[in-house]
Amino acid sequence: MSKIESKNIVILTGAGISKESGLKTFRDPDGIWAQHRIEDVATPDAFKRNPEQVQAFYNMRRDKLYTGNLEPNAAHLALAKLEQEWPGDVFLVTQNVDNLHDKAGSKNLLHMHGELSKVKCNACGHTVPWEGDLSTEDVCEACNTPALLRPAIVWFGEMPLEMDRIMAALTDCDLFMSIGTSGNVYPAAGFVQEARMNGKAHTVELNLEPSEGASLFHDSRYGPATEVVPQYVDEILRDGWA
Ligand code: BJW
Numbered sequence: 001m002s003k004i005e006s007k008n009i010v011i012l013t014g015a016g017i018s019k020e021s022g023l024k025t026f027r028d029p030d031g032i033w034a035q036h037r038i039e040d041v042a043t044p045d046a047f048k049r050n051p052e053q054v055q056a057f058y059n060m061r062r063d064k065l066y067t068g069n070l071e072p073n074a075a076h077l078a079l080a081k082l083e084q085e086w087p088g089d090v091f092l093v094t095q096n097v098d099n100l101h102d103k104a105g106s107k108n109l110l111h112m113h114g115e116l117s118k119v120k121c122n123a124c125g126h127t128v129p130w131e132g133d134l135s136t137e138d139v140c141e142a143c144n145t146p147a148l149l150r151p152a153i154v155w156f157g158e159m160p161l162e163m164d165r166i167m168a169a170l171t172d173c174d175l176f177m178s179i180g181t182s183g184n185v186y187p188a189a190g191f192v193q194e195a196r197m198n199g200k201a202h203t204v205e206l207n208l209e210p211s212e213g214a215s216l217f218h219d220s221r222y223g224p225a226t227e228v229v230p231q232y233v234d235e236i237l238r239d240g241w242a
Helices: 015-021 044-049 051-067 074-085 100-104 163-171 188-196 225-239
Strands: 009-013 090-094 109-111 114-121 127-129 149-153 175-179 202-207 219-222
Touching: 009 074, 009 163, 009 188, 015 074, 015 100, 015 225, 044 051, 051 114, 051 149, 074 090, 074 100, 074 225, 090 163, 163 188, 175 188, 175 225, 188 202, 202 225, 219 225
Parallel strands: 009 090, 009 175, 090 109, 175 202, 202 219
Antiparallel strands: 114 127, 114 149
16 A cells, blocks of 8 residues: 555554553453453343342442552553544454553544443433442432443443444454554454455454454564554555555
8 A cells, every 4th residue: 555545553452452551351361350240230130130240340440540640541542543544444442441541642533332431220211420439328310220331331231332333433444453452352353354345445453462353354463552553553654555
């Protein structure tokens, strides 16, 4: 490809990009799912059965977001720079519920699995920013229903957000980058195949190690996100991709 053409880029990020900012991944040996069972904290049934336990899990993680001195790292910053400097569209789809891409300055950003910094009413859908702890006593400001406010997080069995917008972008992208995700969770794990089906997309995986779907990508760079992401961003801003 010639240098800096106006081509469209879609980027998918996962927990690995935030690891070097001090957040745990899910499936690494020291990850979140090594300490908590998915069926206890990350399903609609868990919330029905034991809302206090689910609230406590997300209160702990929300507290870390606001009091843990978390800052975006060189990989988050490189993606914000890519969006600013690339002449075509750069659409960043993150599975992460943290706010590090936002803090880094990415604007065309979608949190497909929701956000820790918001809560949603299970009765009317009203969603509001939320910084402190959430309890089963809290009442929705829109419909006044008690006990139904929940973290604005997409749990297993629920539909990720704005799938139509994501699928449209994959259908039209020229470069698909997957960063710091293990490729275990669908539909995100299938985005590389969606991009490839458009017949023009170059696909690249940037991760600490090969993911579940590593063989589906045209190209790959393995190493810590803070190293491989800034290097790859500089490379495509200078030379485009093969
Ligand atoms: C580094 C690094 C460093 C480390 N630098 N890299 C059977 C078959 C197929 C599908 C299903 C099935 N049964 C059920 C399903 C569907 C289900 C699913 O996929 N289940 C699988 C487990 C099989 N999916 C769903 O239910 C989703 N909804 C859905 O499918 O709706 C129906 C639908 C139909 C049609 C179209 C569309 C939709 C919802 C999924 C919700 C996921 N929610 C979670 C938790 C909530 C958020 C929270 O609490 O924080 O989201 S699960 C968890 O996994 C979280 C993450 O976003 C998600 C992905 O994890 P991620 O980011 O990949 O993290 P890890 O830990 O897995 O990987 C980290 C990677 O980083 C590793 O590779 C490391 O090596 C690397 N790394 N350090 C670079 N320094």
